[in-house]
Amino acid sequence: MFPTVLSPSLTFSGYILSMQAVEFGRKLASKHFFRHVLDENDFEDGNQPYRFLDHDPVIMTQCYNIPRGIIDVAPKPMAEIASRLRKLSCAIFEAYVSEDGRHVDYRSIQGCEEFKRYIRTTEELQRVETSDLSREEKLAFFINLYNMMAIHALVTCGHPAGPLDRKKFFGDFKYVIGGCAYSLSAIENGILRGNQRPPYNLVKPFGQKDQRSKVALSYPEPLVHFALVCGTKSGPALRCYSPGNIDKELMEAARDFVRNGGLIVDPEAKVASVSKILRWYNTDFGKNETEVLKHAANYLEPAASEQFLELLANTQLKVSYQPYDWSLNI
Template identity: 75%
Template structure:
């Protein structure tokens, strides 16, 4: 029989033939006389002699058969050696834990009409707090279900062969992320980099078959972003021929936008605060920098009053019809050019980056084993110390300190964050070699930026500036509807994509509480828009898991998903609803960035693109608390909490239920907290009903559809 032993990807063959010590194969035989002598010495008769000869002949035949089987097995093993090595690698391949994510899935027993909601509302009554236990049970069940699905997916992926990968390579292009056909160069380059490396993750996932019908069902929704109607296509021909000069915070500019949108006219907006050189151009053309100013080709309409007058007289419609016939005139104002007045990417080259580049060329970077796991693209600490000692003329102790300085600048880190940097056999990995950063971070299209990192306050200010401009121009005045198509094609969003690349190696420690709060809220909202434009809108629970958990930015050397920002940073590392794990573990470096306690008002500011979410706004660090209170009042007053005094029923948003621990210990405290943001009379009615312990609470269904 053949015994096969797999040892770290190597295939070893060994053949064993079981035979007795008295077998004729083990007896030396030169000729027949010698055989007779031997037989006589052990008193074997003639019949035994014939039987032994027969056994000898059979043993030779058996030995020949075994040799043939061994040769055939060797040939077969040679053909399958690659597949065996792949299977061996799959068993020990590095796998990153997914971020805990709330995808909107709830248990039937915890739906809107619940028995506890109509019970006595006395906070001293222990039955009021009973509802927390079913939620924990559901969280445990969801956790087991999630891990089971991951285990099944991993096993199927490991058992899949290379042949299946090649056959399904073209098919998987249909179900890969990224629905927008008009993606810009930055997004295209990012998609080329998100493909997992060979050996780290299989290209084929059998669970993709489960996504076919889902993607087909959601295609009609993504068509809203991808395809325009015939009328819109006609408007595209004149979009670049209607130019509107604006600036931030201008009320008349908002009214001009409303008028043009009401007439369903597409236009190009030039914000002179974002593009300061266009302010000089406007002064040269009109003799003034007063905005708004509207141009139809090279014809100056003027400001708001002139535009209204032309519209009322019918001259505007006639002029618009001429734009379909007229050709674009060279003397007309041009739309913003790519990279115009853009400060992102500028700066001095980091000297440390040059040293790191030389280090990558000198030390050995390869896959290595550590604690029964295989980690890709690692290097040994002692080799890095050797390089730094020779290149920088350091003693080994000085080289270790210099290496720790490089770690602090987010060039590389320990593979499991067990230490900062040590001399010895510890394994480390450069930032661009981290599999999560390579495959899931969408602000990392060209690798590590070698420009010296700018202060986080400066980057946050520029990002806030861009967010303000995008929201003001392409979001409705109530903040409930977003023009994703226009955002995708505007130059402000392209500048935003270039600016977020500067977050790779920033230092977040200098941020104050107010600055950090405004920075992460604004980043979350823009990151959600970026995810929708890249992945398409998540229509179902599985898509929302990818949306909230797998779309990430690398900030300060760490990867942050939408869920990590929401639950890990802004909620003080609290577990998401119906989850039993926290976003950050004890060794996670991101836990130092998290707030020490939950910020409950962020739930009225974070917008993930749903209709039931709050209004989309931009927040400033100077007035962050005041602005959050205003957002909470707006959300609660416009349907987040409705109280019917006659029937003693309160209908509240599910956001207050999912994140109830951030607002109070029980339902009564949550409602009292929400009452602070109601109008005075409604707040008094709610508190009176709570004191009478006769209030019935129902939860509004959450609308996960897109806020187009």
């Protein structure tokens, strides 16, 4: 039997079909239907390992915004989804969070219609495009999402009882956003802190090839630590943030936190009692303890700030860090 010989025109036609198939595959990948298993490329011809989101074990077992599986309808613009989520969050906070933002009625939130609508809306994040968000949009969106994710985790999985449970709380409860899985830790340390190592960890959240690194902020935003609420009594007040006023709102959150126990100064005893948050994330605030304390002083009342800075400059100020109260902020 003679071998089959392809004509040049047939070979060229096959090449064109192959290129069209690759281009079609890249379009599907750009819409977050599937991704490279090792995040090495978007889509290339050849023997490459790709996986549909529905087949990703992390997404299917740890993500809590896919109750009906991966949706295949075209996602709405990110700004529109973020706005709807923010409005629902604000409605929930207004109804079920104390005026000072420090006490949350989780039981009522779990059963309310706004929370159910919120969860349904988070499904639209599965294949949304996040890379085009501005710094302000990223800050507001991911802070708001973190705070609502924490509430979702608490009402779904319960309050973490100890260090091991807290590790699971921050690392294993996830949403799929733009085709990638995000935990609370990934949002805080990967996105909002510009891919910095979490406290007591040796590695950064995102590796060099991790697609999520494209969404991360360029540098750490220290004031997010006064806005992220994980459901503890020692954490900041719970509130909503908007992209148009995010910097002003974060400044207000910082003042509220520092002036309400985050930094307590006894001038006569020359002692400063400081929230452990400033110790855990000290590299975001300064190169050493003095710089961190100077940063925190910016958010005290002007007279108290001036007095504290004078103590810091002229005396042997004794600094102690407050025990962190992990109790639920009910």
